[in-house]
Amino acid sequence: MPPLRRSDSLIDIDFTLRRQFNKQSFRPGQREIILAALDGKDVFVQAATSFGKSLCFQLPAVVDRGITIVISPLLSLMMNQVSALRAASIDARTLNSNTPPPERSHIFADLATGHPHTRLLYVTPELCALESFRARLRLVHEQKELARVVVDEAHCISEWGHDFRRDFKRLAWFRQSFGSDVPLMALTATANAQVRGDVLRTLGMDTDGLKCFATTAHRPNLHLEVRFTSDEANDRFDDFVGWIKGVYERRAGPERLGEVEEAGERVDGVAGIIYTVSRDECEMLAAALRQEKIGARPFHAKLTKEAKEATLARWIKGEQGWDIIVATTAFGMGIDKENVRFVVHWRLPKSFEGYYQEAGRAGRDGKAGYCFLYYSREDRDRTCSLVTRDAARGRGTGGEEESERSVNGKARLESLQRLVAYCEDTGGCRHAAICRYFGEEAVPVCDSACDYCREPELLRQRMKSGLASEEWVSTQREEGRYDEYWSE
Numbered sequence: 412m413p414p415l416r417r418s419d420s421l422i423d424i425d426f427t428l429r430r431q432f433n434k435q436s437f438r439p440g441q442r443e444i445i446l447a448a449l450d451g452k453d454v455f456v457q458a459a460t461s462f463g464k465s466l467c468f469q470l471p472a473v474v475d476r477g478i479t480i481v482i483s484p485l486l487s488l489m490m491n492q493v494s495a496l497r498a499a500s501i502d503a504r505t506l507n508s509n510t511p512p513p514e515r516s517h518i519f520a521d522l523a524t525g526h527p528h529t530r531l532l533y534v535t536p537e538l539c540a541l542e543s544f545r546a547r548l549r550l551v552h553e554q555k556e557l558a559r560v561v562v563d564e565a566h567c568i569s570e571w572g573h574d575f576r577r578d579f580k581r582l583a584w585f586r587q588s589f590g591s592d593v594p595l596m597a598l599t600a601t602a603n604a605q606v607r608g609d610v611l612r613t614l615g616m617d618t619d620g621l622k623c624f625a626t627t628a629h630r631p632n633l634h635l636e637v638r639f640t641s642d643e644a645n646d647r648f649d650d651f652v653g654w655i656k657g658v659y660e661r662r663a664g665p666e667r668l669g670e671v672e673e674a675g676e677r678v679d680g681v682a683g684i685i686y687t688v689s690r691d692e693c694e695m696l697a698a699a700l701r702q703e704k705i706g707a708r709p710f711h712a713k714l715t716k717e718a719k720e721a722t723l724a725r726w727i728k729g730e731q732g733w734d735i736i737v738a739t740t741a742f743g744m745g746i747d748k749e750n751v752r753f754v755v756h757w758r759l760p761k762s763f764e765g766y767y768q769e770a771g772r773a774g775r776d777g778k779a780g781y782c783f784l785y786y787s788r789e790d791r792d793r794t795c796s797l798v799t800r801d802a803a804r805g806r807g808t809g810g811e812e813e814s815e816r817s818v819n820g821k822a823r824l825e826s827l828q829r830l831v832a833y834c835e836d837t838g839g840c841r842h843a844a845i846c847r848y849f850g851e852e853a854v855p856v857c858d859s860a861c862d863y864c865r866e867p868e869l870l871r872q873r874m875k876s877g878l879a880s881e882e883w884v885s886t887q888r889e890e891g892r893y894d895e896y897w898s899e
């Protein structure tokens with residue numbers, strides 16, 4: 412039996428938006444998605460980073476009867492969302508490895524009533540694979556109180572995606588167990604046609620009743636640029652310090668200072684993220700920037716939970732000295748700070764999707780965000796050897812796992828190659844290249860928001876003078892210089 416629904420959701424949603432979510436109006440597309448969900452449809456949402464996808468399942472969860480289960484790949488992402496919802500007096504909770512025992516008991520007792528008070532329960536895909544948890548959900552379903560199942564970052568389902576996670580595939584269980592009684596919603600910012608097809612098939616959403624919403628991946632407020640470099644030039648640090656100090660100087664100048672002070676900001680209060688690939692580089696770079704009196708702090712998986720939480724909280728608050736996070740990719744999806752003004756990729760990321768997800772942390776308030784990526788051919792070879800090594804890891808495991816890994820390895824390598832081609836392409840708009848990558852036919856309007864559209868000739872010159880020649884790089888490669896160079 413399908414869960415009971417409220418019938419007056421049309422009236423409810425504007426009121427709920429203002430009262431519980433403290434937002435004045437829906438962004439384009441949100442209302443339609445929310446109404447389709449409230450209508451009991453399966454919904455697939457593909458929308459650019461910062462579109463406001465979370466509201467599309469959070470609001471129905473508040474308006475509808477029953478509990479909404481949200482499956483998410485990252486603990487930090489779940490914790491951020493749960494604390495924001497609880498601050499808005501919405502009964503949201505999370506069950507994961509960090510959940511304290513009393514909270515865990517509370518959630519289990521709540522589910523055991525069959526009529527849970529919890530509106531949204533965030534869980535990991537691993538938990539959904541456990542029989543004990545499944546039994547609890549069956550009980551809630553029997554009471555017609557399982558309102559919806561949401562799969563966030565749904566691209567993790569597909570081995571053709573850059574973030575494939577085996578346990579996401581097992582989410583097929585929901586449709587197999589509950590049929591169309593329990594509507595599903597899957598959301599992602601980064602899926603190509605193949606990944607999309609996999610998500611829909613795996614979850615059993617590929618039916619006539621499905622409502623698909625896809626918006627462009629284009630983020631017109633992101634200024635995209637590739638900065639070319641080489642091992643020999645080794646000039647990233649000076650280049651970045653020159654750039655950020657230039658930004659501070661302009662903010663301190665007569666034209667901008669009044670505006671900066673009026674907004675209650677500091678001249679050097681420019682929030683940003685620098686992505687590095689290794690822990691050592693992350694630590695060293697943050698320390699070197701602090702030596703230059705730039706407020707940079709490291710963030711990587713080996714820091715204690717307390718250190719990470721403190722760093723994140725101070726950066727989000729915009730405290731002096733905590734302006735820039737220097738991070739490994741441990742700091743990625745789900746970071747929702749609205750005034751991040753720049754994202755720098757210190758080295759070539761491992762995938763096209765990863766790059767665009769991370770760049771998408773900039774400019775979430777709709778104002779300009781600067782995204783530049785330092786690209787060298789030596790890094791290209793290092794990253795390629797890393798991705799190839801990762802792909803080889805599953806060899807010999809046999810069966811389904813081996814075949815998944817081999818597909819995923821191939822997909823990752825392909826994605827990296829497309830990113831390399833993007834970096835070395837000096838013949839067209841960056842925004843258009845990104846939209847093409849995600850399978851869009853329409854060409855976005857760039858309005859000088861990329862290095863090509865601003866100064867195509869300069870871009871070509873910069874590439875010519877900035878990169879090492881292929882001959883040089885291949886000699887180095889043959890000598891094994893790029894092997895085993897990075898440890899994450």
Ligand SMILES: Nc1ncnc2c1ncn2[C@@H]1O[C@H](COP(=O)(O)OP(=O)(O)OP(=O)(O)O)[C@@H](O)[C@H]1O
Nearest residue numbers: 434436437438460461462463464465466600745747
């Ligand atoms: N209707 C709205 N009015 C104002 N702000 C909104 C609205 N909807 C969402 N937002 C805000 O937009 C920001 C981005 O939303 P959200 O985190 O859901 O993005 P997302 O689409 O999941 O992006 P990503 O894929 O990058 O994580 C949040 O701060 C959210 O509060």
